[in-house]
Amino acid sequence: MTKLIIGTRGSKLALWQAHYTLDKLTEAGVEAELKIIKTKGDKIQHLSFDKIEGKGFFTKEIEDALLQGEIDMAVHSMKDMPTAQPEGLALAAVSYRENPADWLFVRKDVANPKSGLKLQENAIVGTSSARRKAQLLAIQPDIQIKDIRGNVPTRLQKLREGQFDAIMLAAAGVSRLELDVSDFEVVKFEPKHFVPAPAQGVLAFQIREEDKLLRKTLQILHSSDVVKCTNVERTVLKMMDGGCQMPLGVYCERDHMGYYHAWGAKAENWDAPVRRSHVSSSTYVGLAEKVYDQLMNEA
Numbered sequence: 001m002t003k004l005i006i007g008t009r010g011s012k013l014a015l016w017q018a019h020y021t022l023d024k025l026t027e028a029g030v031e032a033e034l035k036i037i038k039t040k041g042d043k044i045q046h047l048s049f050d051k052i053e054g055k056g057f058f059t060k061e062i063e064d065a066l067l068q069g070e071i072d073m074a075v076h077s078m079k080d081m082p083t084a085q086p087e088g089l090a091l092a093a094v095s096y097r098e099n100p101a102d103w104l105f106v107r108k109d110v111a112n113p114k115s116g117l118k119l120q121e122n123a124i125v126g127t128s129s130a131r132r133k134a135q136l137l138a139i140q141p142d143i144q145i146k147d148i149r150g151n152v153p154t155r156l157q158k159l160r161e162g163q164f165d166a167i168m169l170a171a172a173g174v175s176r177l178e179l180d181v182s183d184f185e186v187v188k189f190e191p192k193h194f195v196p197a198p199a200q201g202v203l204a205f206q207i208r209e210e211d212k213l214l215r216k217t218l219q220i221l222h223s224s225d226v227v228k229c230t231n232v233e234r235t236v237l238k239m240m241d242g243g244c245q246m247p248l249g250v251y252c253e254r255d256h257m258g259y260y261h262a263w264g265a266k267a268e269n270w271d272a273p274v275r276r277s278h279v280s281s282s283t284y285v286g287l288a289e290k291v292y293d294q295l296m297n298e299a
Contacts (some may be wrong), residue, residue, distance in 0.1 A: 004017040004032035007062045007071035021075045037062045078199035083238035092215040093222035095203035098172035100196045106166040106185040111185045114167045118185045126167035130247040172201035195249030195254040195265035197250045198233035202214035228284045237287035260284045264291045
């Protein structure tokens with residue numbers, strides 16, 4: 001096999017993900033290099049996700065490069081990927097799962113120790129995720145939501161500068177980048193209580209469909225247990241016809257007895273009431289449909 005070209009976004013977290021992939025392939029004796037590609041989501045920094053038209057705005061340009069043969073494989077945050085693969089492309093493997101939780105980072109000088117969220121009344125909280133907005137408001141309706149964009153270190157710097165009282169981030173990004181957050185109060189949510197985005201904390205490795213040899217090679221990165229759970233989460237997303245602008249959280253895990261547990265949280269809009277779902281089963285088959293039914297049919 002000739003040297004693989006791996007396509008990635010240029011943010012610090014995306015580069016961590018790409019270098020993780022590069023290192024794993026190098027350990028297996030596969031020669032590879034990175035190519036940075038700017039996506040629509042990287043270029044449009046003034047709008048929140050729910051105001052950007054279409055789906056796949058962190059993946060499309062990378063997928064185009066893959067289809068055109070400019071790169072051989074792509075590394076994505078799986079939660080950014082549309083549920084339908086473009087014609088000619090396939091998911092070859094799914095990574096281990098980093099902590100899937102959402103964390104709330106609160107400035108210590110404005111933290112309220114008596115509040116569950118550590119927030120003062122009418123606190124300004126930064127997030128551009130409709131899902132996070134809806135679930136935060138369900139816990140503390142008086143908070144003021146303010147959109148925030150930029151990569152993880154940039155958002156934390158905006159918080160330090162006092163542009164927000166608190167911001168919300170995925171635990172996975174903070175953990176992978178090994179960022180020092182000791183100057184903040186950190187509220188660490190359980191995924192079953194504050195339900196994350198489908199496939200949060202998971203990397204997806206995408207290739208051209210006909211590239212059977214590369215698909216076989218990438219099995220060294222694949223986690224079969226994780227893919228069963230992310231399939232449940234992303235099937236609910238697909239049934240909802242949603243993208244990352246939809247106020248939808250779905251999380252599935254397998255316990256030590258082999259049982260699957262799935263939680264869902266959905267709102268019509270970011271400022272609408274949140275419906276919740278919790279289903280357990282001895283199999284992941286049909287679990288997504290049960291979560292969907294509860295979210296759609298239960299008041």
